[in-house]
Amino acid sequence: MRAAAAALALVPLAVSCAPPPALTVMTFNIRYGTADDGPDAWPLRRAHVITLIRETAPDVLAVQEALRFQLDELASAFPAYAELGVGREDGIAAGEYAAILYRPERLAVDTSGTFWLSDTPEVPGSASWGNHLTRICTWALFRERASGRRFAAFNVHLDHESQPSRERAVALVLARAAALAPGTALIVLGDFNAGEDNPALAPLRAAPFRDTFRDRHAEARWVGTFNGFQGDSTGAKIDHIFVRGGWTVDAAAILRRRFDGRDPSDHFAVTARLRLPR
16 A cells, blocks of 8 residues: 555656647748649649648648638638738738748737838838848747747748848847847747858857757758759758747758649748747
């Protein structure tokens, strides 16, 4: 009896010491759905995008280039997810989104918003710094329901042409993160249109930030994430998940799965499995 009682007494201690459950995060430029992509047009690859998301089962999914009708189709396929974000052209529904989808049964949103990567970040449709297309960042301050732990996620889509825009945009995102989520564990992810050696990423590739993919695959060589619908991974890694604030990175991957020789998008999705800091 004494031995049995002693064994039972150890159970609460074992449970309380269990690590927090991992959080699966995914960034995915799904390619805007009205593009004239021939055999890679959205109606022909929509099911593959949905399959890839379903297989990954992210708790937080950051998408770029998503148009309203594409998000509606994802919402129909994934009713358990909630959505944050606005269209970049009018701050309502026009143009591409840098939306965040998340699981509300696991995560609560304390506050969220979208700002424009420009000199006037509160003005919908604004553009500065040499970029001809409007660029945005959607963000959220999340709270894990089970533990109460909080973290912030900033989903960005930087300009594909203007280097000054990319550099100024990263500076703005980090300044906003400092103001909106001071001292909070942070995830900055998305399509940066910038390879690992691009100076725009210097603030995110230096301590206290970490590149989650390089955290697990420091020596990987074939890391390109823009595939051009050709399954090509020889280029630069331009889609990233950066973290700051004590995260444990259990796993990270570039998802190169193809479907009958076709890519779900012209970007490979990037994922990370993270554990919140206590």
